Amino acid sequence: MKAKGYTWPARPKRLGVARSANERRYGVTDPGTVRVYGYHLAPPAGVTAEQLAEETRREKKRKALMTDALTKAYTGRDGATTGTSLTGGCRGEALKQLGLLRLEALNAVDLAQQQGWKRTEADSRAKAVNAKWSACMKKAGHTYADPHAAAGDPAWWTEGEGDSAALKKTRAAEIATAVADVKCKQQVGYVMVWQSVETTYQNKIIEANKQDLEDVRQRWQSALRKAAQVLR
Structure with a gap:
C-alpha cells in the first residue's frame, strides 16, 4: 500500500474479551442478557458502555479515511465491480504470499458447516421442536415460526434517533419477546434437540x-508460519 502511495487505516484492537x-447459534439463550x-x-465482556461508544466513534473515523x-x-477493484475474487490489489498479494488464495473461496470447512446446518433444518426432530417452540411463543402472545424469525423481526432493527416514546415501546416489546423466546427454548428443550441433531450430522x-x-x-x-516470518 505504501508503494502505491497509501496508508491503510488498520482496525484498532478490539476491546474486552x-x-x-x-x-x-440457536438464537438467544441467556435469560440475563436478553432482559437488558x-x-x-451485548458488548464484549469487560467493556463499559462509554468504552463501546468510543470504539464506535474510532471505527467511524477509520471508515471515513x-x-x-x-x-x-x-482490493484491485472499484466500487462498481462485482464478483468475489480476492486475487487483486494489495490484499490479493498478501493472500498469495501466505498461500491463502484457495482458502478464501468456499472450502471444505465452510461446506461441512453448511451441509450440517441444512440437514439439521430439514430433520423432523428439529422441525418438531420448532413447532413446539412456536406454540409456546403463541401462548405468550408472540407469533413466529421459529427463533430466527423472532430475532430477525424488522421491528427490532429499525434505526431511530432520540429517546422517543415509540422507540421505548419498541425496545420494551423486543425485550419481552426475547425473554419469552428464551423461556420457551428452555421449556421445550430447544437447544438440546438442535445441538444433538446437528452434532450427529457434523460427525458424519x-x-x-x-x-x-x-x-x-x-x-x-502453513499460513500462520509464513505470517510469523513476514512479521519478524
Whole structure:
C-alpha cells in the first residue's frame, strides 16, 4: 500500500474479551442478557458502555479515511465491480504470499458447516421442536415460526434517533419477546434437540471428508508460519 502511495487505516484492537461465534447459534439463550439487550448483542465482556461508544466513534473515523481510491488499491477493484475474487490489489498479494488464495473461496470447512446446518433444518426432530417452540411463543402472545424469525423481526432493527416514546415501546416489546423466546427454548428443550441433531450430522460429514478437512487445517498452519516470518 505504501508503494502505491497509501496508508491503510488498520482496525484498532478490539476491546474486552471476544464473544464466541457459537453463543447464538440457536438464537438467544441467556435469560440475563436478553432482559437488558433483547435480541441485540451485548458488548464484549469487560467493556463499559462509554468504552463501546468510543470504539464506535474510532471505527467511524477509520471508515471515513477509506476513500474509493484507497479501497481500489487494497482490493484491485472499484466500487462498481462485482464478483468475489480476492486475487487483486494489495490484499490479493498478501493472500498469495501466505498461500491463502484457495482458502478464501468456499472450502471444505465452510461446506461441512453448511451441509450440517441444512440437514439439521430439514430433520423432523428439529422441525418438531420448532413447532413446539412456536406454540409456546403463541401462548405468550408472540407469533413466529421459529427463533430466527423472532430475532430477525424488522421491528427490532429499525434505526431511530432520540429517546422517543415509540422507540421505548419498541425496545420494551423486543425485550419481552426475547425473554419469552428464551423461556420457551428452555421449556421445550430447544437447544438440546438442535445441538444433538446437528452434532450427529457434523460427525458424519467430518468422517466422510477427513482428508479435505485436514488439507484446510494444514494450509492454515502453513499460513500462520509464513505470517510469523513476514512479521519478524
